[in-house]
């Protein structure tokens with residue numbers, strides 16, 4: 058009898074210890090990663106209102122600049138036409154202003170697969186050299202540009218807004234990873250622009266080849282240059298020289314071969 062009771066107590070304690078370990082592990086997974094303290098004297102410049110999507114077909118969240126966001130979420134059609142309008146107007150303007158820029162992140166992945174935005178995309182990302190962001194900041198900050206919306210009779214007003222923190226080149230400026238925005242003022246949707254900097258550490262060890270963004274992404278100069286001229290959603294754009302290498306590093310090798318994403322079946326038409 059005694060032996061039996063002691064045995065069951067040990068068994069009970071083991072189960073308790075096991076449950077506590079699982080619980081601690083679960084809580085650790087749930088807690089957010091430690092965030093870096095913002096740099097003294099900085100504040101978050103760009104602010105957005107997030108609309109959460111309830112459908113499977115769209116990305117989980119659509120961001121709109123707080124200054125222009127509507128009080129309701131945009132429908133899928135409105136998001137698609139807004140993104141195409143942003144892209145066409147941005148590409149034209151940057152060409153006219155003689156500014157170098159190319160597709161990045163998820164937008165580059167869409168380009169890789171089908172030369173189009175992914176059907177679930179709710180935003181657009183581009184990069185540009187730090188010297189070009191500096192030029193835009195000095196000469197064109199807060200300039201408004203008016204462009205016709207593709208395939209419609211209406212036109213839209215776009216705002217070029219450059220983050221005053223663009224010249225702070227530190228990963229610790231965590232609230233200002235985005236250096237500039239091209240914003241559709243009718244609904245606040247935007248293109249995020251991040252500047253690419255040459256890594257100064259290499260000044261000591263050799264020729265400057267390492268490049269980085271404030272959001273922590275790193276590249277070799279020859280991954281980006283020479284830029285390749287291409288087409289995206291029928292718009293003339295530039296993409297990095299080694300897009301597949303960049304995408305593999307950012308999203309993993311399977312992002313270039315896996316044909317099932319977000320309830321969609323993908324194929325590469327070329």
Ligand SMILES: *[C@@H]1O[C@H](CO)[C@@H](O)[C@H](O)[C@H]1NC(C)=O
Pocket residue numbers: 194198199218219220221222223
């Ligand atoms: C751009 O203009 C806005 C509004 O005047 C200002 O808040 C911001 O600091 C400016 N950005 C730069 C880079 O000067």
